[in-house]
Amino acid sequence: MLDKDGVPTKEELLKQLPSEERLDRGPVVVIECFQEIPCDPCYYSCRRRAIREFADINSIPIVDFERCNGCTLCISSCPGLAIFVVDKTYSEESALVIMPYELLPLPEEGEEVACLDRRGEEVCKGRVVNIRTRKMQDKTAVISVAVPKEMVMEVRNIRVTS
Amino acid sequence: MEGETQVISCDVIVIGAGPAGLMAALRAGEAGAGVLLIDREPFTGGQLVKQTHRFFGSKHQYAGTRGFDIAVRITEKIECLKNVKILLEATALGYYEDGVLTVLHEGRMLKFKGKAIVVATGAHERFLPFENNDLPGVYGAGAVQTLMNVYGVLPAKRILMVGAGNIGLIVSYQLVQAGVEVAAIIEAAPRIGGYLVHASKVRRLGVPIMTGYTIKRALGKECVRGAIICKIDENWNPVEGTEIKIEVDAVCLAVGLSSLCELLWQAEVPMVYIPELGGHVPLRNEDMETPVERIYVAGDAAGIEEATSAMLEGELAGINAVSKLGYSVEDYANKRGKILSDLKNLRSGPVGEKIRAGLARLRTLRNGNL
Amino acid sequence: MRIRRHPILSFKREKEVNFTFNGKPIKAFEGETIAAALHAEGIKVLSESKRNHRPRGFFCAIGNCASCLMKVDGIPNVKTCITRVRDGMVVISQHGRGDPGDIL
Numbered sequence: 001m002l003d004k005d006g007v008p009t010k011e012e013l014l015k016q017l018p019s020e021e022r023l024d025r026g027p028v029v030v031i032e033c034f035q036e037i038p039c040d041p042c043y044y045s046c047r048r049r050a051i052r053e054f055a056d057i058n059s060i061p062i063v064d065f066e067r068c069n070g071c072t073l074c075i076s077s078c079p080g081l082a083i084f085v086v087d088k089t090y091s092e093e094s095a096l097v098i099m100p101y102e103l104l105p106l107p108e109e110g111e112e113v114a115c116l117d118r119r120g121e122e123v124c125k126g127r128v129v130n131i132r133t134r135k136m137q138d139k140t141a142v143i144s145v146a147v148p149k150e151m152v153m154e155v156r157n158i159r160v161t162s
Numbered sequence: 163m164e165g166e167t168q169v170i171s172c173d174v175i176v177i178g179a180g181p182a183g184l185m186a187a188l189r190a191g192e193a194g195a196g197v198l199l200i201d202r203e204p205f206t207g208g209q210l211v212k213q214t215h216r217f218f219g220s221k222h223q224y225a226g227t228r229g230f231d232i233a234v235r236i237t238e239k240i241e242c243l244k245n246v247k248i249l250l251e252a253t254a255l256g257y258y259e260d261g262v263l264t265v266l267h268e269g270r271m272l273k274f275k276g277k278a279i280v281v282a283t284g285a286h287e288r289f290l291p292f293e294n295n296d297l298p299g300v301y302g303a304g305a306v307q308t309l310m311n312v313y314g315v316l317p318a319k320r321i322l323m324v325g326a327g328n329i330g331l332i333v334s335y336q337l338v339q340a341g342v343e344v345a346a347i348i349e350a351a352p353r354i355g356g357y358l359v360h361a362s363k364v365r366r367l368g369v370p371i372m373t374g375y376t377i378k379r380a381l382g383k384e385c386v387r388g389a390i391i392c393k394i395d396e397n398w399n400p401v402e403g404t405e406i407k408i409e410v411d412a413v414c415l416a417v418g419l420s421s422l423c424e425l426l427w428q429a430e431v432p433m434v435y436i437p438e439l440g441g442h443v444p445l446r447n448e449d450m451e452t453p454v455e456r457i458y459v460a461g462d463a464a465g466i467e468e469a470t471s472a473m474l475e476g477e478l479a480g481i482n483a484v485s486k487l488g489y490s491v492e493d494y495a496n497k498r499g500k501i502l503s504d505l506k507n508l509r510s511g512p513v514g515e516k517i518r519a520g521l522a523r524l525r526t527l528r529n530g531n532l
Numbered sequence: 533m534r535i536r537r538h539p540i541l542s543f544k545r546e547k548e549v550n551f552t553f554n555g556k557p558i559k560a561f562e563g564e565t566i567a568a569a570l571h572a573e574g575i576k577v578l579s580e581s582k583r584n585h586r587p588r589g590f591f592c593a594i595g596n597c598a599s600c601l602m603k604v605d606g607i608p609n610v611k612t613c614i615t616r617v618r619d620g621m622v623v624i625s626q627h628g629r630g631d632p633g634d635i636l
Contacts, residue, residue: 002362003354004352004371004373005354005361005365005371005372005373006354006358006362006371007362008362032359032362034358035359035513036511036512037357037359037511038220038470038507038508038511038514039218040225041216041225041226043221057219057507057510057511058510058511058512058514078359079216079217079218080359080362080363081359081363082359082362082363102539102540103339103539104537104538118362118365118366119366119368120366139539156366157367202595202614253595286596287596296586297587297589298576298577298578298588298589300589301590301591301593302592304593305590305593305594309568309571312568314534314545315533315535315564315568315572316533340535340538341535383587384576384577384587385577385587385589422596
């Protein structure tokens with residue numbers, strides 16, 4: 001239960017996920033923001049207007065998954081670090097999970113890392129394929145990790161083991 | 163003995179250079195008033211300087227910007243105004259019948275008199291009764307933030323966080339960023355009080371969040387060496403046999419704040435007890451003016467909320483204080499209207515329920531009193 | 533312990549400052565408070581309570597709670613959580629209220 005221990009249940013998650021069909025078509029955003037709080041930077045970060053205009057500042061972001069192309073610009077805009085991009089078309093066996101990361105040390109590209117679920121528990125290994133630390137991201141690194149395809153909706157953090 | 167200290171006069175004195183005080187000084191200064199902004203710390207920004215996370219709120223009010231950067235940006239704007247003087251390491255000591263404010267600065271007592279005063283003194287942290295709560299290593303969450311984010315000193319190797327409100331969750335995340343292991347976040351209430359995105363963020367780092375738990379005892383002789391936590395029942399009583407021993411070298415208390423309003427008591431501003439606003443808070447109107455004419459309040463000193471609303475309240479106090487003194491604030495009616503509607507929007511959602519209830523009680527009490 | 537690397541913050545540690553704590557030399561950096569500098573050295577006990585001789589450390593670190601009082605350069609009851617270190621400063625643990633006879 002999200003409000004008991006910070007981990008969303010399957011039902012809570014399902015409310016905001018893109019459809020299986022959309023996931024199979026390539027990169028798309030997953031916004032794990034389930035509570036109405038006064039916060040709107042994600043809306044302004046999306047250049048494709050895929051995040052719908054907020055009725056008021058407390059609105060939960062609603063995504064037009066057809067407009068979203070998984071560009072990842074919104075990831076580092078979110079103060080709650082609740083935005084991820086997933087790409088199930090990355091390769092035959094692997095999918096990409098693209099996530100915000102604000103810890104040191106940063107992994108290296110190509111490095112194998114422990115992949116953690118929403119409880120912070122290791123569920124599989126993954127390989128870092130890209131790390132972005134652009135100035136506009138203001139110290140929130142955006143890291144792409146290749147994970148086994150079936151883990152794409154489980155992996156939400158990494159642990160650098162080196 | 164030194165001779166009588168001269169009283170220095172100005173239009174507006176803003177006490178406290180946190181989010182509320184900074185915005186009050188900026189807006190009052192922009193209208194051309196002579197403003198003195200004082201703070202006891204050697205830096206401006208108050209608690210903003212310890213906030214390493216990006217702010218929530220509206221994109222138009224610094225949302226997405228990290229707290230310490232917000233402090234720098236507003237201070238830079240103030241420094242462009244020649245009519246605003248910032249006096250740091252200056253502690254307000256007392257407010258007297260004749261309107262004189264005494265201030266301790268560099269070992270000397272200074273006297274100031276403002277035609278209007280904005281009290282933006284912030285809050286103090288609440289304490290919690292448990293055995294050994296006086297041991298060194300039991301810290302307030304603000305102390306932990308000060309130590310690690312201002313001075314870069316680690317407060318502990320492994321820490322227990324008590325309280326899963328926004329402060330407890332945010333400080334836990336910051337502790338992990340600094341390299342401290344957070345053994346657990348415990349919360350006496352049955353539900354997490356802070357924003358759930360903050361909770362999920364620390365949870366993904368492997369930090370357990372235990373609702374329905376409280377701290378029973380801190381362990382150790384000279385310093386904290388551990389803690390005993392236990393479950394509590396629906397009447398908030400400890401449940402026998404549920405004790406868990408946790409090895410930590412510090413306990414961080416994030417169990418709420420209360421307004422820091424000694425100066426307001428001194429100034430005989432009517433104070434009322436409103437639990438939703440953190441305890442005793444000053445009566446004040448929508449324009450942040452207290453029943454004592456020309457004494458304004460803003461931010462946590464007016465009632466515990468958060469930094470974005472504190473900035474907006476500071477703006478309101480600033481423009482209202484100077485317009486009452488006869489300065490013309492450009493486009494005053496629109497500005498005031500915009501700030502009031504921004505505040506209303508911020509507080510309009512489910513997480514604003516408590517503050518709305520508190521403000522409703524404040525309004526009722528004010529109407530009865532004034 | 534001081535934080536060496538931080539994902540978001542950087543700490544200015546330019547000028548070294550030397551002071552003593554109960555006679556022991558302590559190295560710190562300009563801008564640090566006495567309490568922070570002592571903490572960086574692992575010193576958490578700053579004083580002792582008057583009646584029960586309980587150890588005292590700081591609680592609030594912003595000058596509110598008065599749990600960090602020490603004798604600094606001969607002056608008792610200095611709030612060490614908001615007082616900055618200076619070269620040659622003499623910092624001593626304090627007993628109770630800090631009466632002259634109570635100093636350790």
